[in-house]
Amino acid sequence: LVTKLAPDFKAPAVLGNNEVDEHFELSKNLGKNGVILFFWPKDFTFVCPTEIIAFDKRVKDFQEKGFNVIGVSIDSEQVHFAWKNTPVEKGGIGQVSFPMVADITKSISRDYDVLFEEAIALRGAFLIDKNMKVRHAVINDLPLGRNADEMLRMVDALLHFEEHGEVCPAGWRKGDKGMKA
Structure with missing residues (x-):
């Protein structure tokens, strides 16, 4: 998918304020500079909450750079809502601030080529x-x-790169010099 247009989608999502948007669209939820779209296999599992909480802790950092964060799994919006409203110490994720999209048809996971054995999504991030x-x-x-x-x-x-036209070598960090291509 790299260098190609991201597949747009419309699906139910639990928003940061716990409201459900039945027609959440990727293209209508880009930040000024874009979006981080990430997939996890299933709600109420083991590694997934560590990633979701880590991304949630960085939401403001992404937003300050003009990027929204959107998460996707094959669970329903009802399961997402329940997971958000379960305390972390009881296996929940707490009140994460980014939208959690319900890919119950698995079409979004399929479009992003992260669907594993027609069952769950691999851990993709775009x-x-x-x-x-x-x-x-x-x-x-x-x-x-x-x-x-x-x-x-x-x-x-x-x-x-977009501001200076310089490419960024391996290990590059903000503040480092880029390279002229």
């Missing part, structure tokens, strides 16, 4: 720019959690 172009993607096997800080680094690299 950096999508303001023009809906996929600029970065990572897909992890089920036992391997993702790092929200690495996605934030990729956002910084993209913004640096």
Whole structure:
């Protein structure tokens, strides 16, 4: 998907304020510079809450850079709502602030090529720019959690490239010099 247009979708989602939007659309929820779209296998599991809480702790950092965060799993909006309203110490995720999309038809997971054995989503994360172009993607096997800080680094690299026209080498961090291509 990298360099291609991100598949748009319309699906139910539990918003940060716990309201349900039955017709949540990716293209209508981009930040000024784009969106971080990430998938997890299933609600009420083990690695998933660690990733969701990590991304939630970084939501403001992403938003300050003009990127919204949106999460997706194959669970229904009712299950998302229940998980958000279960205390962390009892296996819940608490009141995360980003929308949680319900991909009950598995079509979004299929479109992003993260559907595993027609059952659940792999741990995919996509950096999508303001023009809906996929600029970065990572897909992890089920036992391997993702790092929200690495996605934030990729956002910084993209913004640096767009502002300065310089490419960002391996290990580049915000404030480092880029390279002229």
